[in-house]
Amino acid sequence: MEKQFLQHHLHMNRRRFLTKLGIGIGSAALGSLLIPDLFSSGNREEALLQHLPHFAPKAKRIIYLFQNGAPSQLELFDYKPMLREKFGQDLPASIRMGQRLTGMTADQKKFPLAGSLFNFSQYGQSRAWISELLPHTSGVVDDLCIIKSMYTEAINHDPALTFFQTGAQVGNRPSMGSWLSYGLGSENQNLPAFCVLLSKGKGNGQGVYSKLWTNGFLDSIHQGVQFSSGENPVLYLNNPESIDKADRRKMLDQLEGLNEENYKDFGDPEIHTKIQQYEMAYRMQTAVPEVTDLSKEPESIIKLYGADCLTPGTFAANCLLARKLSENGVRFVQLYHQGWDSHGDLPNQIKGQCIDTDQASAALITDLKQRGMLDETLVIWGGEFGRTNYCQGTLTKENYGRDHHPRCFTIWMAGGGVKPGVYGETDDFGYNIIKDPVHVHDFHATVLHLMGLNHEELTFKHLGRRYRLTDVAGTVVKDIIKA
Template identity: 40%
Template sequence: MSNSQQRAAVGFPGISRRQLLRGAGAGFGYLALAGMLGRHAPAAFGAAATETKGPLAPKGSHFPVRAKRIIFLFMQGSISQMDTWEYKPELQRNDGKVAPGGGKLTASKFKFAQHGQTGTWVSELFPHTAQHVDKFCFLRGLHTDTPAHPQAVIQLHTGTALASLTRPSMGAWMMYGLGTENQDLPGYISINPPPSFGGAGNYGSAFLPAYYQGMKINDVGYVPNLQAKTDLGLQRRQIDLLQSMNRDLAASPSAPDHLQGVIESYELAFRMQTKVPELLDLSREPEHVREAYGVKDGPAGSFARQCLMARRLSEAGVRFVEICHPGWDQHNNLHKDLIKNSAATDQPTAALLADLEQRGLLDETLVLFGSEFGRLPTSQGPDGRDHNITGYPMWLAGGGVKAGYTHGATDELGRHAVEGRMHTMDLHATLLALMGLDHERLTYNYAGRDFRLTDVGGNVATEIFASS
């Protein structure tokens, strides 16, 4: 039966493929799945690759896998480290003095105390998370290239701040390299990503096939167009019709390059309709779990909802989950805003760590907490701190890193990284290695050049790896 006969047989005479797609789109679920189009090109794995049945099927790794998945807690705007995770006695003693290079040194107004068997200093702003410091692997010698938020955020997520060519996000690279663990779910989800500072590029796939990019959702579990609006049986018939036409077209020498991606995205979107709404329904969690995270309605409960959703998604097999708390760009109102932001993030972060550990997931889940850069030890205006790209911390927990360990350090005032220096490219190379990927072999040829997340740099900080 020809395509025109098929259309007439099901009551769609004279309707073009484009019209049918537009008219029936609401019933297909999240068709685009954040634009999941493209054609698969195999990763440069050589002998390490395994046979796959599709571009999103699980793939072999280059190295032994230390972490199966990542949860990235992104503090967008750059958290002030000397008020939270970096205790600097010299800064406290020299409050108000002129700093080397200019500016007035400004001590933290928050009290610090030692916690855990490691005696790690943590600000009073994070009393709940402080109880988990013996799980942490601190990276205290980080540095990056640009003090501008848009470029630094993009670089943290994609490896480069250059605007001349959009690059794939690190989650997309991991999807490309490893595939997904659950064929009924996206392998990469970004919850409440910041709309500015790179926007969709921070979870996009750029020139990688677009089914590797992240899926955007919000903190109340809403996914546009995913809720079924027609009977699933009817939807199945509609999709089967479209798929038959698409496969006919795919067999043609003139078929669009992205058509196979369209076919696969429809099938995944259909399966997601029954899986994702249930997975994102936090009311299914016991009350004591929701209370532990601090889940509540409204904006004040946003980060708590994100943390609990991240645990549910990771447990279900989502490879990379990023959650975001914005508003750390404190050039003024520093102390008031730090109190507000830490109150929103401290309890949920601690609950996520405890929940993962209690479920036996922490050992195979890598939790990353941090910002695009840090803050200066000098004051800006009456109550603020300016950007610092030369030395700042992040911390890791779980998935293959040493617990209760510190790698690197800044100087006595907290301005410059002086030990264990790690550029953003080094951070990316290390994260990939923990997931079993060699950043130098994870390449994709585009426009005649092999690209990778770490561009032409990147050193793996093997010192932070836990012994096998």
Template identity: 50%
Template sequence: MKRRDFVNTCGLGAIVSASMMNEAFSASPSGARKSTASSTVDSPQTQSPRWTNGSARAKRVIYLFMAGGPSQIDLFDPKPVTLGMFDKDLPSSIRNGQRVTNMTAGQSRFPIAPSIFRFSKHGQSGAEVSELLPHLSSVVDEIAFVKSVHTDAINHDPAKTILCTGSQLPGMASIGAWVSYGIGGLNENLPNYIVLNCAKWSGKVNVQGLYSRLWGSGSLPAKHQGITFQPTGTPVLFLDNPPGVNRSVRRRMLDLTRDLNQHHLQAIGDPQIATTIAQQEMAYRMQDSVPELTDLSQEPDHVRALYGPEVDEPGTFAHNCLLARRMVEKDVRFVQIFHRGWDHHGNLPSNLRGQCGDIDEACKGLILDLKQRGLLDETLIVWGGEFGRTIFCQGKLTQNNYGRDHHPRCTTMWMAGGGIKGGVSYGKTDDFSYNVTENPVHVRDINATILHQLGIDHNLLSFPSNGLETRLTGVEEAFVVKDILA
């Protein structure tokens, strides 16, 4: 026996083969082993896994991620008490010794910076929304605002990581990958999980990086990772055939490669080989499906107008929102849009105005477009960032200009569609939007609620990794936010 075959068969190969069999046992409600051959095809599951509860209200998710940390005080959580407290110190009883970032730790004071933006009540629900979001304000009766969200991390990278993957530690599977693994796909010609990174945004300072691990598959099979679509050129890298290779030639090449990979898979049982076969076949099918999917010229003028003037500019939030609607209409299971530039340590009023201009009309358009197509009831929209901002100013404070630091203790996220109760404001914070005073919601609870709306029990959805049963919501308790469910 060759040394490589020995290692694959008796060493590392045996370990990954055992992992593959564990996945097969976990995914089957009866514990029956799935055949190796069945794992080579990325098709929807024929049996309901043990973690599905049969009460799914949503089939798909569009997750709008505002990277940088939007200021809840200036958008959704007005604090009129602070209007008469300009430049006064935040009471020590409110801060209560809570940690601050290194950027603020050197300040001798924590001066209060009241929001300069007006808030008004909207809709039958009377939801209070900032003047910065006039378009979103018109659809508040479709939205559930969760004002008591909190997280464990105070810096961007771990905070984004825990919101996207359930853990501050990098390398864990993302929520989109968990959904793909948990309930499979709806369209065999498109990925289950697509990521759209906005290439254009108004804020040009303190722009935090995004990493592929935020939409990665972690220890789950690699076929569940998010597939990024590019804003310009070929939507998916390396999807096009090179010059001189037509579709017929590509098919013959794939057939030969598949046969060789199948032989290798039967010999050593490495599940990554099965993933490779499935991904190559998916890529071949995507050569036909993706160009049609991303062609916005098929959309009538009145539909494009819903998303605002930037809808025809690739890489903008508006363009990506219309793409997301087309994707869920084609039964893509999970679409995640990342919009950067929300980290406003200084010059917040100007920068926040620009960021809201990027997303305001498109968010409204997405809700209305899905609703008029009968898709809103079965499509869950989630909006939020990794944490909130402080009521106290960071840096120089004037009557019309201020900055705010990171604040993990409370922020606002919102959801719409997909079985969510519209016209709801859930949870409360204190007079300074500094501490949660009613109905705290951890970011784990947000993830548990998303899974619940898809018919998944977050306590049961797990995958064996390094001797542990890993879960999106981790080992600590997480709760579905039932009061916002229709």
């Protein structure tokens, strides 16, 4: 009687208990899959909240094709026939308005206008003007959101490049990829959330450096992992000779025990980060060789990206690898292609750069689209600033160079919830923005919004203040986002 009373009072018997227990285990298993850090030794509340978007995202991942050195918008996207008509005439002071100049043209007494040597045509439903240098890009124009009204304050490469990647012109700030890793985590626990790929073109190159993919003051687990074009894509990942996988597992277990003892003494959270990094490296030993193997790609894909995609370290190979990394759950893939810094001999240098990048950039869009991934993958193409409408140095009908121009330039975005079309407008001289300006902070705010993150809420407290990618500025450009 007493047993029956308890069962009735608690509405619980052995069968009901086991049923509820099974549901609980299933829920815990699901939770650990959705939020892998939920049952880690760290802060459970932080693990639960940190990797959830603030609202429903348009995109799940990003591939950023950064064109390092600043491509000339006047040769590629911003068609200005007036510059041809006024070829060689001095830029009116009323247009320049005393703009700050670089040390390379500050001593010039005249600023002769240089029209592009290349022809433009209109393509797609948007009737966007695209240069003859980009025949493959023109074929995917209906997937592109071409923003012609980007601007920045930085006038030299290092601060401008750092600004685009970290939201500040100085170093030691987390990069975009690190912020996204911090905010959303990784979709694949066997690969980093943030990967970096480098390539170099035929033009004049500007260097890239690790501060561009640094974690800054965030935990080091959020730092970008650079892939190389050599035999070992990730350095120091393979086991030394005479060390097998079982030995490595035993060593890591012993090392984790020592680190846990160290954590008890000092309480430094970076110790747990180091443990995570060791474990990630162990899992990557299997995942990286598989994902970087391009030999199994069908002939149709090789033809789509071009023969260069079979040469490790080329832009084409990196675009194909970026697709594979994204397909395998990498949150942010950052490509840097060097060679766009054309202060002289611009027509010849930009031809080579476009040969290196045009087909593969368009192929990436096509490839993602045919796999059903483009809607959830945001692809970005562009440099750190633009190029002047006047010539730097000697101007001839066949040759010229252009200086840095931060006041207006062009980037494009595709997929990931952006509307195809042309946004923003510059004046007839291609020198000033006359419609819909987009600052770098606005760009960052919009990218985070597409990923389901409020740029004002994604913060990290450091040295007594809360930092964010957009610092204290930035407005989401809602007009380029699909409803």
